[in-house]
Amino acid sequence: MNNSYESVMARKNEIMRKSVGIDFDKFETGHISFNYEALLKEGNLSLDIIKEIQQNNGVGGTPLKECKNITALARKVAKPGYGARIFIKDEALNDSGSFKARRASISCYQAKKLGFKGVIAATSGNYGAAVASQAAKYGLKCIIVQECYDSLGVGQPEIIEKARACEAYGAEVIQLSVGPELFYKFLLLLEETGYFNASLYTPYGIMGIETLGKELIDDCLKLTGKEPDMVVCTNAGGGNLTGTARGIKKTTDKPITIVGASVNLKGLHMADDLDFNKKSFTTGHTGFGLPFIINPDRSDVPRSSARPLRYIDRYVTVNQGEVFFITEALAVLEGIERGPAGNTSLAAAFSLSQELKEDQIIIVQETEYTSAGKHHQAQLSFARENGICIYFGDPQDEIPGKSIVLPKAINMIKAIDLDLDSIRKKYLQNQFLKSNIICQTDINYLVEETNTSRDFVITELKKYNVKVED
């Protein structure tokens, strides 16, 4: 068999079909549309069944904790009467240390049920440890493929720690240097082993998080007698926000503001060998968040089930220095030491809480475990070794890859809103590049995809001379 880069990429769809046990073609509808809700019913797993699978495997039921001192700190700098109560869902307490266990639990359950001997996931993040941990429970073999080193073999400390965790759970870890061709090696491994593709973007990868959305509401009601007003989700590939929002909508009719938050890594190229070790966050950043939100199907399955634009009400960014600052605050003010990447949404929530009144509630829906490498001190130390200038100042002056600016005053922590309508327009532009003829089914699909109106979609399609079939 020809294993050149081009030949393997040309066999992509066939390899994918075999490795996820889903015939994605059957969900295609119009020229560009597919039936999203039908895809999310794949596997016939209700929320109750998912909860049971997770309960039996060390996942879910994590505590919701009120961050009283961080809330008090926000109130010190908020207008009088403002500063919503901040809660965190302590997802670090799942087996393997992050909410990703929810996603992995359903993928591994499904892999076992379908008779696969092993699972493979392409991830440099917590998802690797999650898949390795869940695979161990089901007696499945496991391979995790990571982008870990630059071409000189210098590894990002956070990713090295995740490799250690994957090995600790019994997985084989394939580490690669920088480049999108990781996907090529991933495809070769799927072909060689016949293992299940535990992609983050299958329906299983999303439905596993719906329980988190449900628990947020249930926990909040139990603790406060009220439902939350706002939920903040760290956003990268979009699955976290999508699954959480879906779970919330299945549990309550109350309109709860869903906010996505990413670390601002503007200017750093994700596939650049030299930029690779200049960033202090390997996930939860705009380098993934923006490309995936405007083109969700760029993932490793033909149709991604992570479609954040359907659910997101606001999309904000915070800077690296702000996230490190709030990670330290969580440790010294709340006595909860957690990994920095999971605190992206906490940094955003600290700023957003100051827009809400004191009797309102904002929930940060995850934390992640911390360890050597995966710690703000390890990351700041690594940044300094790589020539990044660390100083106190206005975080808005931070230049990713050159500086990390810790806020010199508490009131300088500011979540910055991205223009969602312009993101929606970019999403539509990508869709119109796929076909210049669309049908009514496509228009309805695009309205749902962008959570906008028919008028919004039609105005955009006219700009690109897209024809609409009768």
Add this chain to the structure above:
Amino acid sequence: MIKKDTWVQIRKIVLKPEQRAKTLPEATKNVPLLMWVKGALLEDAEIGSNVNIKTVTGRIENGELICENPSFLHTYGNYIPEIHEVDIMLKKTLYGSDD
């Protein structure tokens, strides 16, 4: 000489620069795509030689032998004085000055 069955790490060129994807940033385009993987050595060998290993899932991989008994030595990094300054700022704002 490293003995057969020893746990080792190998490095392999997966794609040479000319075999890589066409749309890459300059810095990435000019270097090969490298892979590191661990497993049990299938024959006695010296560091730097081309060897076969059996990985934890039972796969056979081939590449340059670079390390015997590979260890994880990542740490919490060097002391960062700014973190201590953050603590002082947080506590002063919330609880007031100690003085």
